[in-house]
Structure formats: structure tokens, C-alpha cells
Amino acid sequence: MTTASSPVGRRERNKQEKLDRIMDAARELFAQHGVDEVTTQQIAEKADIGAGTLFLYAKTKGELLLLVQNDAYAKALDQGREDAALEAGAVEAVLAITSPIVACNRAQIDNGRTYLREMLFGDPTEPARREALEIVARTEEAVATTLQRTAGLEDVRAATTARIISAAMYVSMASSLNVEAGVDQIIDEIAQQIRVLLAPATDGGAF
Known part of the structure; x- marks a missing residue:
């Protein structure tokens, strides 16, 4: 049972880690420049993820x-x-x-x-x-x-x-x-x- 549930746990942890990076990146860029001056590409790059991945969390x-x-x-x-x-x-x-x-x-x-x-x-x-x-x-x-x-x-x-x-x-x-x-x-x-x-x-x- 433990072995079967481990991959799900890892996937959830990975998702949460990516979301945390996205939020940290967006928070910092928005605070520095204002939301209107920041692009989603900049946020993706700062979070070290692809733009496509970013859109899975926020469109x-x-x-x-x-x-x-x-x-x-x-x-x-x-x-x-x-x-x-x-x-x-x-x-x-x-x-x-x-x-x-x-x-x-x-x-x-x-x-x-x-x-x-x-x-x-x-x-x-x-x-x-x-x-x-x-x-x-x-x-x-x-x-x-x-x-x-x-x-x-x-x-x-x-x-x-x-x-x-x-x-x-x-x-x-x-x-x-x-x-x-x-x-x-x-x-x-x-x-x-x-x-x-x-x-x-x-x-x-x-x-």
C-alpha cells in the first residue's frame, strides 16, 4: 500500500513546489514592477518553469x-x-x-x-x-x-x-x-x- 501511494505523494509535492515557486516569483515581480508591467513569461522564467506549465496553474x-x-x-x-x-x-x-x-x-x-x-x-x-x-x-x-x-x-x-x-x-x-x-x-x-x-x-x- 505504501509503495502504491508514493508516486501520488511525489506528484502532489512536485505540484505544490511548482506552485510555491510561481507564487514567489509573481509576488516578487508584482511588488517590484506592478502587475501591469510584468509578463507571464517573466514569471515563468523566474520560477524556472515553462510558460505552458505556468498556464496549468493560472491562465x-x-x-x-x-x-x-x-x-x-x-x-x-x-x-x-x-x-x-x-x-x-x-x-x-x-x-x-x-x-x-x-x-x-x-x-x-x-x-x-x-x-x-x-x-x-x-x-x-x-x-x-x-x-x-x-x-x-x-x-x-x-x-x-x-x-x-x-x-x-x-x-x-x-x-x-x-x-x-x-x-x-x-x-x-x-x-x-x-x-x-x-x-x-x-x-x-x-x-x-x-x-x-x-x-x-x-x-x-x-x-
Whole structure:
């Protein structure tokens, strides 16, 4: 049994090793030059694979960007959850979740905006796009859970508020008005919207 399963294990390891090289190459080139200035051939050469092999893992640069950024966004969300657990106030806790995501998005502004475009308008059958949307859903879930803990919102209200906050965050990051905006400016804009949105709840008034 062990002998029969070994080739499958090797194949899977080889596939994962190639994917890791592709992602490392794409991550480095995208960070240095921006996604628009990098070709798939350059990525293949840096990953030391053939262009045909690259297309087995991703058909376009947009898909490659999703693969690379999904990993970064997922780590940013994990960090945000940890930071939020240390905050007692609703606004501060929600900002703790969103701030690492904003920082991830603005690490390379053109890449961040392209990522959002691919996430919203890319191929709906593409696995990396589905993963990106799942990260958005997990972000909303984290915000909703945090609002329940810090602002005492009931389930439906917390989920609805979390979706609005998530939408506000992504609009702020994607807006053409914020092309030159840095991390702090984007976070301040999101913070203002969160305070307005949560003011009725945190002040004891009607939502």
C-alpha cells in the first residue's frame, strides 16, 4: 500500500513546489514592477518553469495576482482578528480588523486596485476568485462577531452592519479619488464611516 501511494505523494509535492515557486516569483515581480508591467513569461522564467506549465496553474496575470494577494489578505485578516480581540470599544475593534487589510491593499496601490477589480469582475468559475470572495465573507463574519461582542448587536443587525462596513472599506480602497491616498488616509476615511454607522448603537439610540 505504501509503495502504491508514493508516486501520488511525489506528484502532489512536485505540484505544490511548482506552485510555491510561481507564487514567489509573481509576488516578487508584482511588488517590484506592478502587475501591469510584468509578463507571464517573466514569471515563468523566474520560477524556472515553462510558460505552458505556468498556464496549468493560472491562465492570466489576474489569476496569478489573486493567488498571491489572497494569501496576503488571509494573513492580514488573521492579524486583524488577533488585534481586535484586544480591543474593548466597537470602533477600535472593527478598525483593528480592517487596518491590516487596508495596509495589505496599499502595499502596492496599482496591484491592490487590480486585485479588487479581479475579485469583483473576474471569471466567476476561477477558484482563486472564489477564494477572494470567501476572504471577504470571513472578514464580514469577523466584523459581525466583533460587533456582537463590543456593541451588543444582535445577529442580524451585526451581520448587516458588518456587510455595510465591508462595502465601505472596499469602496474606499478602490475609489479613484483615493489613488494617491496612503494607508492612514484610507483608515481615517473608514473610521469616520464606522463611527457614523455605529453612533446610534453605541450612544444607545435607535439604529
